[in-house]
Amino acid sequence: MILKIAWKNIWRNKLRSSVVLFAVTIGLVAGIFAVGVMRGALLQRVDSAIHNEVSSMLLHNSAYLSNNESIYTLSNADTILSFLQQQDEVVGACKRLKVEAMINSGRGPRGIILNGIIPEEERLVTRIAGSLVDSSSSYFDKDMRYTPILLSSVLAEKLKVKINSKVQVDAISKSGNSAQDVFKVIGLYKTENSLFDEMNAFIPYQNMAELLEFQMSEAHEIAVLTKNIMEVDSLTYFIQKQFGEQALSSELSGEHLSIQTWKESAPDLEITTLYIDLMLYIFVGIILLALGFGIINTMLMVILERTHEIGMLLSIGMTRLKIYMMVMLETILLSLTGGLAGIIISHFIISYYSNAGINLDFAKEGFNAIGYSSFIYPTIDWLSYVQVTFMVIITGILSALYPAWRAIRLNPSEALRTE
């Protein structure tokens, strides 16, 4: 009965309750949608970084990471690669040669990272192939007069080159000699990270090994993509166990296999994933805090208006606890009704935009400069809706504490004298 009275009491002053419900609904729609957009953008950023930049994990010669010199390679790259490709949780693994180089198109030189890749392996790990915006041939055409090179559209624009243009690349070979070659631009790729795009160019692994005097079994980097990016620790352990003790190079000592999970290669991404959950609490929490004060004000008005009635309820034998519960329930129901309406509306809006996407191309350069896509697909998981529902209930409870306390502090005879 108390629940029934509490529910019916909400509708005694339809206008006032509607204003509160409207405020809660709009507040939550705004909050959830904003969180959905940010969550979508952040997840897209993480997804993009994993699939284009750092993969689930990267394997290097530890000396390569500390000295950044091309002589430090993984001499047993093929053995490691073969092991990785047999693991169930591995979607794909690829080896890369990776050196700093200068690229010149006649418009002045630019520093780049030249990546020697095997397209068949690379396709399983990265989305570079799928990011080709313009291409004169397939990924790397083998029957070409010039060695093919894949540039980003950003770099191509800076170099003022197009498809089929020639560029010269200079680099230091493993033996320390200067090596150079002319490459033909066969494709332009584009990821959501313009910094990555500006720095990375791709050529066939074999051509790079020949040009820079590396053995065909060597690699500077092995990139691994796993089925679940959050569960990479066990694989790390197995790789370490298998190859951690093996010598990486016969000539050099003090080197070991370095395994960097995506959290280590890109700590900002880990913070981002943690922030995704925290963001919901911060955003919706601030909105609910503001709404909470509105609800307190409304409920205090309600108590003031119903002083006489509360006096009557106390007179006929309703306990203070039950009156407290009644005010509590009324506040919670009021908040929850608005909250659920907000959640349902948010769900429909986010569902629509998660398919249609939100085009923020007007700020594309800004977004891309920090590695984010300007086309955002908002997303919220069901757990977030549950969390928001609990937050609304907690707001209702907290907002009811003071008004309910005021209600039970009333003296029945004095309350009955109130008009």
Added chain:
Amino acid sequence: MKVIEISNLNKIYNETIIPVHAVNNLSLEINEGEFTAIVGPSGCGKTTLLNMVGGLDKPSSGSIQIQGEDITAYSASRLTQLRLWNIGFVFQAYNLIPVLTAFENVEFIMQLQNKSKSERYERTMELLEAVGLKDKKDVRPSRLSGGQQQRVAVARALASKPKFILADEPTANLDSTSTETLLNIMEELNLKENITFIFSTHDKRVMDKARRIIRLEDGRIIEDQGIIH
């Protein structure tokens, strides 16, 4: 049998500033089955007396015994239980719960007593029939006339099977027909079921029906007619 026994009761408001003696050394006994009106001019202490008897207000001194137990030392929660199980209230302004129907208003007090659903239904229907509002059981107070609302209030007061009913100016807002109907119903319940009614009133029609009239002035009893021993 004594239902209420009041001894040397005092109620002083603003004791430290300008003391107002609302009830002044009042002693009184109410027996089972009485149909008593407490009358007097406004401000004579009628409502204050009823509030103290009903456990809504604490006396400054003196004692109020209900069925032999002094309630003046009761805690707030014990007074709430006393009101729930022993006292029925009828107010001048009806004071029904506006969001509930006539049936639910009467039933409500029995829900507070945790009575079973079937018992609640039976008693509510019986009382609504007794006050002639069985056909209005699903109507909310706002759709009932003042007289009808007060009859629902009487049914609600009786629902808990109290030892006595305290009615504070129950007819003050009613027209003569409604007053007549209400008084007849209460008189019939008093005579048939031996329910004790105590009214505060200055309505002549109530006084005419009452079998005992206690006249107050300045918080004291100046006249007590028709006392039953």
